[in-house]
Amino acid sequence: MKTFSSIQQLLATLSREQKLLSELFEKRKILSFNYDYALELVDFDADKITALIDYGVVRQNGNNLELDDLYLQFFEQVMEVNEEINVSFINEHIQNIKQSIIYYLQENNETRKYGYLRQVKQALRKIGTIAMRNVVDLNRNIDITFKNEPNYKIKKIKLEHLDEKRHAIYALINHTDDLVSGDKEQTFFKIATDEELGRIIILLKLQLNECRHNLIDIQKQIIEYLNRIKHQSGVIEKLRQIKYLKDQFELRSKTDIKTILAENTAVLFEPNPTYPLNIPLGQLQTDNDALDVIKKVAKRVKTNTKSNQLLVGNIAGEYLETHIEEEVQINLEEVKNGFLAGSNNLFDFITTYDFGRPVSFDECVTIYCQMISQYDTLFKITEAYSQKQDVEFAMVYPK
Numbered sequence: 001m002k003t004f005s006s007i008q009q010l011l012a013t014l015s016r017e018q019k020l021l022s023e024l025f026e027k028r029k030i031l032s033f034n035y036d037y038a039l040e041l042v043d044f045d046a047d048k049i050t051a052l053i054d055y056g057v058v059r060q061n062g063n064n065l066e067l068d069d070l071y072l073q074f075f076e077q078v079m080e081v082n083e084e085i086n087v088s089f090i091n092e093h094i095q096n097i098k099q100s101i102i103y104y105l106q107e108n109n110e111t112r113k114y115g116y117l118r119q120v121k122q123a124l125r126k127i128g129t130i131a132m133r134n135v136v137d138l139n140r141n142i143d144i145t146f147k148n149e150p151n152y153k154i155k156k157i158k159l160e161h162l163d164e165k166r167h168a169i170y171a172l173i174n175h176t177d178d179l180v181s182g183d184k185e186q187t188f189f190k191i192a193t194d195e196e197l198g199r200i201i202i203l204l205k206l207q208l209n210e211c212r213h214n215l216i217d218i219q220k221q222i223i224e225y226l227n228r229i230k231h232q233s234g235v236i237e238k239l240r241q242i243k244y245l246k247d248q249f250e251l252r253s254k255t256d257i258k259t260i261l262a263e264n265t266a267v268l269f270e271p272n273p274t275y276p277l278n279i280p281l282g283q284l285q286t287d288n289d290a291l292d293v294i295k296k297v298a299k300r301v302k303t304n305t306k307s308n309q310l311l312v313g314n315i316a317g318e319y320l321e322t323h324i325e326e327e328v329q330i331n332l333e334e335v336k337n338g339f340l341a342g343s344n345n346l347f348d349f350i351t352t353y354d355f356g357r358p359v360s361f362d363e364c365v366t367i368y369c370q371m372i373s374q375y376d377t378l379f380k381i382t383e384a385y386s387q388k389q390d391v392e393f394a395m396v397y398p399k
């Protein structure tokens with residue numbers, strides 16, 4: 001694998017292929033990113049994709065592409081969308097601080113001593129940032145797990161695992177606080193009289209204090225979610241037992257459901273009230289809308305009175321002739337299946353789709369709206385927008 005010879009070469013490569021890299025990052029959770037689609041994004045220049053693969057920016061698996069883990073992790077951390085909670089980074093920086101302090105106290109050369117002091121300041125800044133980001137990621141993961149995980153058992157296990165992460169973050173925060181405020185390393189902080197170091201320590205303490213308060217709220221949230229899971233799983237288990245007894249025709253004999261329903265006074269079990277209204281006779285005689293209502297009621301009421309019906313004339317022969325009119329109907333289900341099989345955005349897909357007949361631009365807009373309203377759960381609706389013929393539309397892709 002090739003390596004970049006300079007920062008300029010690295011930045012130039014990433015900037016030149018930013019369109020492809022942006023798509024790969026946005027679709028990092030999709031299992032397949034087709035090579036042919038990537039080829040379109042680089043103007044069908046396969047050498048550009050080959051160069052990214054050779055330098056390890058992109059990895060190829062068969063006919064699919066994906067970002068390398070190193071660059072994916074870098075982009076996620078910079079954009080603050082990383083969902084992985086890694087507390088080992090904090091522990092690693094704490095150990096680096098301790099080692100740098102030892103080197104600082106043993107070093108006599110002022111230049112090298114300043115180098116060790118600089119390493120301490122860098123590690124302290126990173127600890128505060130990583131701790132804040134881990135707390136935010138933890139809170140987001142807890143919320144996503146509770147709302148999106150359909151299996152109650154797996155949901156409970158995931159929340160308990162995230163609670164263990166919370167304990168680990170809390171312990172490392174206390175460890176960091178002891179490092180900068182305790183008696184063990186006070187010799188260093190007294191000798192290294194640096195104004196910037198003092199500001200970094202004050203900011204770090206504020207960040208750690210904010211993390212503690214947030215972790216307390218997260219603990220309450222986890223307890224609430226676990227209690228709700230326990231309650232919901234208990235309700236589902238009871239419903240399963242009731243369903244089983246009902247299927248076995250033993251519900252009334254083995255339970256007191258009849259007594260419970262008789263004592264329940266919920267509005268749901270009350271009959272729907274009716275409020276008959278007597279319309280004034282004068283209104284019936286003068287209101288045209290009332291006449292239409294009377295005709296509808298008369299059709300429902302059967303009477304023995306027979307009315308004399310007038311006979312119509314013979315139907316003209318031209319009306320009895322058979323005329324066949326064919327119309328091509330658009331099958332939205334078939335259009336949906338074709339869209340999910342590709343990777344193009346929805347609006348461009350519809351405008352280029354073969355419907356079997358000419359379709360106007362206005363019809364394409366209508367089909368676009370119908371597809372989103374019926375199959376929104378299968379699509380990824382982004383916040384990006386595009387425009388065609390004075391019509392602005394959201395960029396929609398398959399999930």
